[in-house]
Amino acid sequence: MADAVIHTEKLTKRFGSFTAVDDVSFCVSAGEIFGFLGANGAGKTTVMKMLTGLLSPTSGKASVAGFDVWGEAESIKRNIGYMSQRFSLYDDLTPRENITFFGGIYGLPRSEIREKGERMLERLDLKEAADTKLSALPLGWKQKLAFSVALLHEPSVVFLDEPTGGVDPVTRRRFWDMIYETAAHGVTVFVTTHYMDEAEYCDRVSIMVDGRIAALDTPELLKRTFEADSMNEVFIRLARPAKRSEG
């Protein structure tokens, strides 16, 4: 795929005798919303870590945003956005301070951080809360701020690790509005989720089982292939016979 923003070929990771990721190959193109699903322990996190430059593969190839995971991990880190439910922003800092901090981490000039930061606070309707410690803000506000901060340095790809955990169904859908908008601007979105209806919102979905990609297609075609009414059914059909007992 010529315009692949993420490209992996036979990507493999072993920990001792355990093969966490086994010969995984896929491509994600520019502006695509790519859902990355799998049961707990299927190897999702390990793939994410390799693609974000945090972990070296044992063998195989992968490139992200034009950089090779072998040897260019630092460039990958600078050129991607990343947000997870567990780690994104600092709770003891205000929204404005978080923006300044992460802008600095990504090496943006001060004037640009200030200008982009103000626009971001306005767009997210966070002006009034800009100087309130994050810990006092509702989870949904933190999530939309975390997502915007992950895009501050205008990366070509953003990784979202269970971005909508814990929020109410309306807030969850507002978050997806932001994902659609981001993708419409050409940014590639790589997203994991446990909400199976969110799998339906993706352009394509891959499902990992026991370290391998068991299926990869549009939600429509996956449902047709597995003769299922929902992505939940597709997922359960694929993940239930997993051999890798989650010890």
Place this chain on the structure above:
Amino acid sequence: MIMKEAVSAQGITKRFGKVEALREVSLSVACSELFGVIGADGAGKTTMLRILATLLLPDSGKASVLGIDTAAGYRQLRTKIGYMPGRFSLYQDLSVEENLTFFATVFGATVKENYELIHDIYVQLEPFRTRRAGQLSGGMKQKLALCCALVHKPELLLLDEPTTGVDAVSRQEFWQMLQRLKSQGITILVSTPYMDEAVLCDRVAFMQDGRILAIDTPAGITRLFGSPLFAVRATERHRLIQALRSYEHARSAYAFGSSVHYTDRRATARPPELIAWLRSQGFDEVEVEPIEAGIEDTFMALMEEPATKGERGHG
């Protein structure tokens, strides 16, 4: 309700500094009922469960569990309930087996005498019985925590978000376990942020911002949905949602699985005019189908109603 009550809470209010975690919450759970408390983070679910588990005192209001006052009778009550907190709270440095024995001993029971109750769940843990609890996967930790909450044979189980962060397969298995426990006569009060789990309960309470929005059976809840609802399908989902929201009669438009759920302000809304509007917006192939509201549709509609006063539905 003629059935005996396992849980009865009236007008429970609890503040933490400026935060009003619970505002006048009342609910009752019948014996042998599987009762779900559904809501997002910060809705007040954990505070409610902790009060019922005798771990917190309400600022006002009264709660009794199994006929015992949670404030005055906490000592007596603690041996009769099993509580599984949202955060993994077993001993990480003890093995699976040691944790189970420890919790049985604390309650003056033995694993052997109550083994029947946990057998179904414990067989899945058995291959790892010498492994430290801290080294287990999420799904296995959750099963062990359930075993430890059950090992003294409680009459009531209080489970705080047992399936959060757990994959769809493990979630399905967990709910099958709950159904089996219910059939053995154990009353279960379980909280969850997953709307799709509501239909697996006998009755549910919807919580938002420390209040109960509604309490009813899953079928009863969906009857609270007041306006016509349509499933709309077209390509370019994001543009479709925006177009629907910009329609002058629109109440809401939200992505739902593979379609978009649209509600109209008028009770008389019909598919043909909606299709005509979408055609005028450049959507060629449009499907519009009137549908029954689900649990999630209803929760969202109730949430968006300004200043819901008290609870609705009936117990």
